[in-house]
Amino acid sequence: MERLGFIQAGFGLFGEGWADLLLRSEGVELRAVVDPSEEARERFAKRFGDRGIPCFPTLSEALKNIQAQAVLIVAPNRAHREIAEEALEAGLHVLSEKPLADTWKNALGIYNAWKRSKKLVYAVSQNYRFRPEIQALKKAVAEGACGNIEYGTYEFHEEWRLGGWRTSMDYPLLEDMSIHHFDILRFVLGKEALAVRMTSSNPSWSPFKSGAVASGELHFAQEVLVQYFGSWVSRGHRTSWNGTIRLFGEHGTLSLEDDRLFVTGKDGKREEIIFPRYETDGRVFVLREFVKAVLEGEEPSTSLSDNIKTFALTCAAVESAQRREEVALRYYLGELEP
Numbered sequence: 075m076e077r078l079g080f081i082q083a084g085f086g087l088f089g090e091g092w093a094d095l096l097l098r099s100e101g102v103e104l105r106a107v108v109d110p111s112e113e114a115r116e117r118f119a120k121r122f123g124d125r126g127i128p129c130f131p132t133l134s135e136a137l138k139n140i141q142a143q144a145v146l147i148v149a150p151n152r153a154h155r156e157i158a159e160e161a162l163e164a165g166l167h168v169l170s171e172k173p174l175a176d177t178w179k180n181a182l183g184i185y186n187a188w189k190r191s192k193k194l195v196y197a198v199s200q201n202y203r204f205r206p207e208i209q210a211l212k213k214a215v216a217e218g219a220c221g222n223i224e225y226g227t228y229e230f231h232e233e234w235r236l237g238g239w240r241t242s243m244d245y246p247l248l249e250d251m252s253i254h255h256f257d258i259l260r261f262v263l264g265k266e267a268l269a270v271r272m273t274s275s276n277p278s279w280s281p282f283k284s285g286a287v288a289s290g291e292l293h294f295a296q297e298v299l300v301q302y303f304g305s306w307v308s309r310g311h312r313t314s315w316n317g318t319i320r321l322f323g324e325h326g327t328l329s330l331e332d333d334r335l336f337v338t339g340k341d342g343k344r345e346e347i348i349f350p351r352y353e354t355d356g357r358v359f360v361l362r363e364f365v366k367a368v369l370e371g372e373e374p375s376t377s378l379s380d381n382i383k384t385f386a387l388t389c390a391a392v393e394s395a396q397r398r399e400e401v402a403l404r405y406y407l408g409e410l411e412p
Contacts, residue, residue, distance in 0.1 A: 077103040078365050079142040081166075083133055083157045084149030085114040087238055088171060092148050093122060095357055101365055106140040108133050109149075133160050144195075144368065147171060150239050151249075155180040158196075159187045167195040169364045173253050174198050174378070174385045181385050182409060188378050189411055195367045197374040198381040200257045201356025207316060207333045210349035212262045214328055219337050219347070221323035223263060226300045228255055230317035231308035237281070245274060245285035245392045247306045252288060252391065255317055257384040259292065259300060262321075267387045269293040269402045272302075274395040280307045288395065292387075383407065 080096055082089065085107050096104040107118050107129045115129040130136040133145070137160075145161035147154055147170040154175045161168050168188075175181040188196045202208055215223060230251070240246050260266065272290030280286040286307045292300040304317070319330040326339040335347040353359075360376065367374040386406035394401040 077101055078144060078368060079103050079105045079140075080144050080146050080169075081106045081108060081133070081136050081140060081142045082146045082148060083108045083161075084147060084153075084171075085109045085111075085118045085129075086148065086150070087236060089114070089148040090117075090121065092146060092171075092357070093118070095355075095361065096146070097122070097125065099358070099361060102361065105142050106130060106136045108136050133157055137164050143167060144169060144364075150176075152176040155183050158184045162187045162191045162194060162196075165191075165194070167364075167368050168197075169361070170196070170198050172198050172200055172257075172381075173249060173388065174381055176249075178386070178389045178406060181382060181389075185378060185382055186411060193371075195364065195374065196378040197360070197364045197367065197376050198378065199357060199360045200254065200261075200376045200381060200384065201360050202254045202258055202316065203261050203376065204356035204359035205316065205333075205354060206349060206351050207330060207335060208258055208262065210335050210347065211319065211321075211328065211330050212264075213349075214335065214337065214347060215262055215321065216264070218323075218325075220321070220326035220328050220339075223321045223323050223328075224298055226259075226298070226319065226321040228259065228300055228302045228304075228317055228319050229313060230255060230304040231311055231313045232306060232315060233308050233312070234281070234286075234306045241282050243283070243285070245288070245395060246282050247286055247288050247304050248272070248274065248388060248391050248395065251306055252302070252304050253384060253388045254315075255302070255304065256292070256387045256391070257381075258316070258319075259294070260384055260387070262319075263294055263298060265295040265298060266383060267292055267294050267390075267403050269400050270387065270390045270394050271400040272391045272394040273398060277307055279309070282306070285395070288391070290391065290394065382410065 144167040321328045338344040363374045390401040
């Protein structure tokens with residue numbers, strides 16, 4: 075069976091990992107890499123030069139020389155719209171790293187271009203959804219392990235040490251890390267956010283320009299309230315990258331701590347929920363699901379039609395931090411074409 079051919083746009087911090095994944099995965103073939111940086115193209119040639127895969131400075135040049143069915147976007151988010159629109163116009167399916175875009179305007183541009191393309195698959199790599207502990211938490215919620223969830227807390231502490239363009243973002247935590255946590259909440263609760271109130275700060279030791287810490291409230295459908303706190307500059311105490319999640323229901327509490335899942339009953343009795351462990355790189359499952367969607371016509375769970383709701387929540391959180399007041403999601407989601 076012919077393998078699904080990819081052009082990868084971007085070979086920066088995450089690009090190397092994606093290229094390696096494409097090259098070792100069944101059913102796909104990396105046919106070209108695109109990056110405007112000569113240094114990035116040289117790095118690719120040094121690492122994968124023996125594969126005979128060409129590098130191009132622009133997607134336009136790659137499209138003229140390479141036959142492919144899909145584009146993988148691993149470029150900085152400010153470049154996503156231009157790449158996505160060119161790929162869709164050329165009739166190629168798109169798999170994109172998160173976040174979807176850098177602004178809501180550009181996300182809408184991508185969304186509308188995708189709607190016009192009709193049958194093309196567009197998915198965003200919200201890979202945390204596919205982690206076994208997140209899947210297990212969702213299953214426990216769905217099965218009513220502690221009754222209907224009515225409120226929760228989400229705490230995240232880590233330290234970003236890799237530098238790069240993220241350090242110059244206005245709200246790096248919210249835009250590039252919290253978006254994972256917001257997507258986890260949508261996925262696990264099975265509910266959409268209705269409003270958000272968020273504040274942001276930047277400790278004196280932060281390597282970021284601003285916005286390395288955020289705290290606030292997320293209001294979900296059916297009056298589910300989640301208190302959120304996140305830091306990308308934590309020194310000392312750290313959580314896992316999933317964070318510490320506690321969800322409270324009438325019959326007890328579900329908690330994800332250090333990627334272990336517990337249920338605590340009304341009587342205070344605490345038990346660990348054991349679940350199967352498997353491949354932890356969620357990108358593997360993102361890629362498999364994307365390929366299946368292209369070949370079989372199914373909509374992936376992280377399709378653009380779903381992911382833009384996570385991006386809308388992120389944009390609303392940033393706006394709330396800027397304005398220091400609650401922002402309703404309807405002002406964003408109301409702009410989506412049916």
